[in-house]
Amino acid sequence: MKQHGKLVEMVDQEKARVAVRMLLEAIGEDPDREGLVETPDRVARMYSELCDGMDRRASEHLSKTFAVSGDDLVIERDITFYSLCEHHMLPFYGKAAIGYIPNGRVAGLSKLARAVEVFARRLQLQEQLTAQVADALMAELDCKGAIVYMEAEHMCMTMRGVQKSGTKTATLARRGAFVENPELEARFFRMLDR
Ligand SMILES: Nc1nc2c(ncn2[C@@H]2O[C@H](COP(=O)(O)OP(=O)(O)OP(=O)(O)O)[C@@H](O)[C@H]2O)c(=O)[nH]1
Ligand SMILES: [Zn+2]
16 A cells, blocks of 8 residues: 555654653553554554654645636535644644635635544644644635635644643634635534534
8 A cells, every 4th residue: 555655654653663662561551462562563554644743744645726717615514524633642632614715716625634533643732733734725825815714623632731621722813805705704613503
């Protein structure tokens, strides 16, 4: 599998295997017991997958665009994403909504979701993830404005630490026309509420 081959190259598999073995020992486990023998290898491969976005650029997905005549708001909502918080390396996951005002060209719909993946598949802060998607839309689509809204649950807040299950964190990034014209932002949220 081409993709698999590429992923394995990206993360230092040997280093990751050694680290996971040490971690198992550190928590008092026996890394040689039957159930754990393959775990360092599995976890190393898992990090290749979860951090796949580090090796990718949003431009890979957003550079191909299609001409349109209108410049009305385009929204894609309920884009599920999974990321890892950079403080605990635990998952945070939720949904993103993207809106932008085209400037004569639009991206393929799937490419907006792919752009989210590029930034989610790495160690992140939710605020930064939200901002990076908005910046990529502005840079790659040359659009008049972009807005990104994300709602996510952070496992580091639910299964450990403060242990507040069900807590959701919402983040917003506005660029261009969405900063200049508050009515556009209000329209975006009205459309999301429908
Ligand atoms: N702003 C922001 N904070 C995050 C994100 N993900 C996790 N955090 C927070 O990062 C903070 C790290 O705080 P620290 O005091 O350094 O670490 P800690 O002792 O493990 O903190 P607790 O989680 O409160 O137990 C915590 O408050 C987390 O809730 C994120 O995406 N954005
Ligand atoms: Zn965390």
